[in-house]
Amino acid sequence: MTPNLLIIGAGGVAHVVAHKCAQHNDRLGEIHIASRTLEKCQAIVASVHTKGSLRQPGVLHAHALDAMDIDATEALIRETAARIVINVGSAFLNMSVLEACLRTGAAYLDTAIHEEPDRVCEAPPWYANHEWKRREACAAAGVTAILGAGFDPGVVNAYARLACDDYFDRVDSIDIVDINAGKHGRYFATNFDPEVNFREFTGTVWSWQGGQWTAAQMFEYRKEWDLPVVGRQSAYLTGHDELHSLSQHLDVPDIRFWMGFGEHYINVFTVLKNLGMLSEQPVRTAEGQEVVPLKVLKAVLPDPASLAPTYAGKTCIGNLVRGEKDGRAREIFVYNVCDHADSYREIGSQAISYTAGVPAAAAALLIADGTWRVGRMANIEQLPPRPFLSLLASMGLETWVREDGRDMPLAALADSVDA
CATH class of the missing domain: 3.30.360.10 (Dihydrodipicolinate Reductase; domain 2)
Structure with missing residues (x-):
């Protein structure tokens, strides 16, 4: 069974992720895009249709969501039956979206490290300040959480x-x-x-x-x-x-x-x-x-x-x-x-967004087929690299x-x- 997918964010990277996931919707099922600004999500949906990116006919829906609201994010994951959540919204959202994934059992992906709006450049290593504090919770729940699945990091x-x-x-x-x-x-x-x-x-x-x-x-x-x-x-x-x-x-x-x-x-x-x-x-x-x-x-x-x-x-x-x-x-x-x-x-993207978005879509495909469905939190260097790099080459990043x-x-x- 193909897993449904929820993309959180509606900026340039989300645009790329949506197109690349649509190109493989035979393996990813329904695709949902959510952001605070519904019109931006709708514009991405329209772009996917205009470019003919959907590999096969399928569901591609836009939703309004404040992803800082954990309860609302949890509700949308359940409503869409999403089994993979790609967080390409603001870096301020990471911990809220991760918590919603822990509550629902959905796999979690992001492309950048979490930040707090009122703090700049916390003490290193930065992952230890936020994400890694939830490693035990992910392992206990069997939730796959892949951190930094963009280009750099990723x-x-x-x-x-x-x-x-x-x-x-x-x-x-x-x-x-x-x-x-x-x-x-x-x-x-x-x-x-x-x-x-x-x-x-x-x-x-x-x-x-x-x-x-x-x-x-x-x-x-x-x-x-x-x-x-x-x-x-x-x-x-x-x-x-x-x-x-x-x-x-x-x-x-x-x-x-x-x-x-x-x-x-x-x-x-x-x-x-x-x-x-x-x-x-x-x-x-x-x-x-x-x-x-x-x-x-x-x-x-x-x-x-x-x-x-x-x-x-x-x-x-x-x-x-x-x-x-x-x-x-x-x-x-x-x-x-x-x-x-x-x-x-x-x-319809520039290369900076392209290089960040294609890897996130590739990581979702590797979770979907089981290659990277590890049931725990992992950074990219903790996962086998060759399946990832081989898939990226077929998706436009050799x-x-x-x-x-x-x-x-x-x-x-x-x-x-x-x-």
């Missing part, structure tokens, strides 16, 4: 596990590099929800170095990378979700995350931060209104989903892994390249491996090993 976690298991006897370092070499033509915009996006860059930059947490400031450390397809790019040491699970689950002393930023982005970001516009703390206006500066900024910036029609260029995201194999030093770069224009032609200047698709390398 696919890069699978890349790390793949490297440790198949390419190295000992891994000394993993550098995760995320480059968006695309241009959207707007003066300034963020690729994800501005409120969540900016919060990533206003706190302490935590990295895992020498087997311990190391603190830095945003834009303090810059490095040039020579990458496949996108060429030479600058990236900055940044704190990010995947470090907080990989550091605990893999025996690797150095794990860092690097994100590409242009000078224009850094200049605008710096001005906004210095003016206090990136603050999550409320202020009172002269008229007596209480507002949160970051929420005001979100309201005036472009909706990330609106960037898709004009986006051009490519992304390159991957792991540079160094270590030892058979007594010799080894270095590989495991990566994916995604094209903004291709993403838009296929499902994995490549660069070694000694040669780039090969992972599938071809697997075939050569099998032969």
